[in-house]
Amino acid sequence: MEFLTELFGLNGKVAIVTGSSRGIGKEVAISLAKAGADIALIARNEEDLNEVAREIEKHGRKALSVPMDLLNINEMEDKIKKIHTHFGKIDILVNNAGINIPKPALEVTEEDWDKVLDINLKSVFFLCKTVAKYMIPNNEGKIINMSSQMAFVGYYKRAAYSSSKGGLLQLTKSLAIEWSKYNINVNSIAPTFIETPMTKPMFEDKAFLEEVLNRIPLGRLGKIEDLFGAVIYLSSSSSDMVTGHTVMVDGGWTVW
Numbered sequence: 001m002e003f004l005t006e007l008f009g010l011n012g013k014v015a016i017v018t019g020s021s022r023g024i025g026k027e028v029a030i031s032l033a034k035a036g037a038d039i040a041l042i043a044r045n046e047e048d049l050n051e052v053a054r055e056i057e058k059h060g061r062k063a064l065s066v067p068m069d070l071l072n073i074n075e076m077e078d079k080i081k082k083i084h085t086h087f088g089k090i091d092i093l094v095n096n097a098g099i100n101i102p103k104p105a106l107e108v109t110e111e112d113w114d115k116v117l118d119i120n121l122k123s124v125f126f127l128c129k130t131v132a133k134y135m136i137p138n139n140e141g142k143i144i145n146m147s148s149q150m151a152f153v154g155y156y157k158r159a160a161y162s163s164s165k166g167g168l169l170q171l172t173k174s175l176a177i178e179w180s181k182y183n184i185n186v187n188s189i190a191p192t193f194i195e196t197p198m199t200k201p202m203f204e205d206k207a208f209l210e211e212v213l214n215r216i217p218l219g220r221l222g223k224i225e226d227l228f229g230a231v232i233y234l235s236s237s238s239s240d241m242v243t244g245h246t247v248m249v250d251g252g253w254t255v256w
């Protein structure tokens, strides 16, 4: 057990997790706390964040709710400063918040396109930039971007989403190179379909569920727990020599 703690333990670390009011972000935040980190929670709904914070505190870690809309880039400076003042440092940033507006390409409006790209890509860049300013003086940092298998493959009704997640991979690589001199590792995770509030309505269509399952060699949808190992690995010192990389948690979808 001591050996595992040495490899993957996050005691004394401070992590920010965006989109942590529900779904993947919520459970990932709790998993990081179980591995030893204190957590700053970012999403829009303060009540939901407070509930997650209470759960984290049950595991003996500190949690801070920081309600914000990631579309408001000009609020980031103040919010991140507040987190830094509260915890004294920031070691890990998990850019998990994201949206999908699945529509056939011919029906995608300019508003749909901008919303998906603004949240999934633009806000991630500006949050990375804001947080890096606090990581650089410590000469240490871990940034993890929640991309998607849709960054690697095309799919129906995913023109904007795939573009945003593909862009996120390129952002990951660019920041990995620029910030390696500050000892900041920047990596991504690319999950397949995971059962969350985002995807639940999609799977009410049984034909869609069957089509998706046929494309996953491991024969099932992903569970949020399938992501914990990748997040903790990329947050821990075990991944110190890994940067600009994407961990596929796709059950083999992209292997075809």
Ligand SMILES: NC(=O)c1ccc[n+]([C@@H]2O[C@H](COP(=O)([O-])OP(=O)(O)OC[C@H]3O[C@@H](n4cnc5c(N)ncnc54)[C@H](O)[C@@H]3O)[C@@H](O)[C@H]2O)c1
Pocket (backbone or CB within 6 Å): 018, 019, 020, 021, 022, 023, 024, 025, 042, 043, 044, 045, 068, 069, 070, 071, 096, 097, 098, 099, 119, 146, 147, 148, 149, 190, 191, 192, 193, 194, 195, 196, 197, 198, 199
């Ligand atoms: N669920 C999947 O199948 C799946 C697969 C691959 C990748 N992903 C990615 O994983 C991430 C989480 O997905 P999920 O399924 O848990 O989604 P979800 O819809 O259940 O949760 C998304 C979270 O992001 C937050 N968020 C959205 N817009 C925001 C904004 N403007 N400001 C602040 N917070 C905002 C929401 O409040 C929520 O907390 C997303 O980036 C998604 O693209 C999900």
